[in-house]
Amino acid sequence: MARTLINVPRKARRGEVIEIKTLLSHPMETGYRRDNVGNPIPRDIISRFVCIYNGTEVFGADLFPAVAANPFLSFFTVATESGTLEFRWTDDHGNTQTASASIEVV
Amino acid sequence: MDTIPHQTATRRVFLTGVGSFLGIAPTFALRPAAATPASMAAAIREVVGEVAVHQGRVKLDIPPLVENGNTVSVTVSVDSAMTELDHVKNVHIFNEKNPQPNVVIFHLTPRVGRARVSTRIRLADSQKIVAIAQLSDDTFWYDSVDVMVTLAACLEDLRQWLAR
Numbered sequence: 001m002a003r004t005l006i007n008v009p010r011k012a013r014r015g016e017v018i019e020i021k022t023l024l025s026h027p028m029e030t031g032y033r034r035d036n037v038g039n040p041i042p043r044d045i046i047s048r049f050v051c052i053y054n055g056t057e058v059f060g061a062d063l064f065p066a067v068a069a070n071p072f073l074s075f076f077t078v079a080t081e082s083g084t085l086e087f088r089w090t091d092d093h094g095n096t097q098t099a100s101a102s103i104e105v106v
Numbered sequence: 107m108d109t110i111p112h113q114t115a116t117r118r119v120f121l122t123g124v125g126s127f128l129g130i131a132p133t134f135a136l137r138p139a140a141a142t143p144a145s146m147a148a149a150i151r152e153v154v155g156e157v158a159v160h161q162g163r164v165k166l167d168i169p170p171l172v173e174n175g176n177t178v179s180v181t182v183s184v185d186s187a188m189t190e191l192d193h194v195k196n197v198h199i200f201n202e203k204n205p206q207p208n209v210v211i212f213h214l215t216p217r218v219g220r221a222r223v224s225t226r227i228r229l230a231d232s233q234k235i236v237a238i239a240q241l242s243d244d245t246f247w248y249d250s251v252d253v254m255v256t257l258a259a260c261l262e263d264l265r266q267w268l269a270r
Contacts, residue, residue, distance in 0.1 A: 017219035030228075032205050053217065060213035061225075066204050068177040068226040068259075075212070078219035 002026055006087060008101040012079035020051065020059075021074045024089050024097060030065035046071055048090040054083040079105045141207040143234075146200050149207035150238065153198055159238060159246040164197075166237040166249040175229040175259040182212075184221035184239045184247070194221040196240045203231040228259035 007021040024046065031043025043065070051059040059075050071089075082105045089097045141149075150159070167181040184194045193216045199209040212223045221239070229235075236250040 030205070056217065058215050058217040061223075062211040062213075064206055064208045064210060066201060066206060066209040066228050068228050072224075072226050074224040075214075076218055076220040076222060078217055080217070 002097055004087070004089075004097065004099040006099050006101050008085055008103055009079075010102075011104045011106060014079060014081075014105050016079045017076050018079050018103075019074065019076055020085070021072070022049075022051075022087055022099075023070055023072045025070050026089075026091075028063075028065065028067055028069045028071060032065070043092065046089045046091050048088075049073060050088050051075070051077070052086040052088065053077060054081060079103060081105050141202060141204050143202050146202050146207040146236070149200055150198075150236070153238065153240075154246050157244070157246060159248050161248060163247040164237055164239045164249040166199075166235065166251050168235055168251050168253055170251065170253060172229060172253055172255045174257045175231075175255040176257075177226045178229055178253070178255075179224065180227050180235070181222065181224040182237045182239070182249075183223075184241075186221045186239075186241065188214075188216055188219055188221055190216050191242065193218075193242045194239050195242055197221075197223060198238045198240075199227070200236045200238070201227075201229065201233055202235075203233040204229065209235075229253060229255045230258050231255060 003025040005023040009018050012018050026046050027044060028046065029041055029044040033041045035041050045065055046063055049061045049063065050057055058077050061073060063071060082103060084100050084102050086098060086100045163185045165183045168178060172178050180199065182197050186192060186194045194214045197212040197214065200207050201209055209227050210225060214221060232254045234250055234252050236248055238246055238248045240246055
């Protein structure tokens with residue numbers, strides 16, 4: 001299980017636009033590199049990211065090998081109601097990594 | 107004496123086999139393909155189609171001089187109200203000289219509230235980066251920045267390998 005780093009404000013006013021920062025520790029191996037004996041290193045990429053706010057997908061991204069290792073994404077969302085934000089990263093092989101954060105909207 | 111022509115024939119067959127193997131082998135070697143301005147244009151066409159892409163509304167923030175191409179911060183902001191009727195649907199980032207023309211595609215919804223996204227990318231060379239936003243009325247807007255890269259991504263391992 002790779003490490004994730006999530007930054008979501010714990011409290012927000014209703015209707016406030018909040019910033020969300022996410023980071024997943026992952027090599028994002030491009031498939032274009034070779035190891036020290038000259039063999040190509042197989043591609044290993046996180047290709048899809050989604051942010052789900054109380055069951056609704058609010059933000060998503062398709063990542064390509066040009067995204068740096070340990071993919072960092074920062075975006076905004078409107079604090080509509082208290083609940084949980086779920087973050088999901090999917091790699092080339094369909095394996096997913098999830099993380100979540102709760103938010104209190106007053 | 108009957109066997110000699112037969113032997114030479116097999117040796118000739120063997121040698122042509124070796125020759126063709128050596129001749130063909132290098133073409134099979136894995137080479138990092140490079141995206142060119144043409145392949146970037148093709149990748150953009152695939153997204154945009156035949157519609158015109160307007161300059162403006164999009165702001166691509168990326169340092170013009172990059173020391174290390176392995177991680178480059180990029181921020182794209184789009185001038186949009188982000189309402190149900192008028193919002194940004196997708197933001198695409200393209201490059202000219204990485205092995206692939208696509209960098210990342212962001213999918214936005216009105217729930218995002220503010221059309222501004224950041225990430226970190228790899229750059230294999232000094233090149234032009236293009237950000238294209240697709241709005242809810244299906245118009246396309248773009249911004250581009252020329253970036254100088256002193257230490258390129260992807261290449262250091264290749265150099266180590268060649269130096270052996």
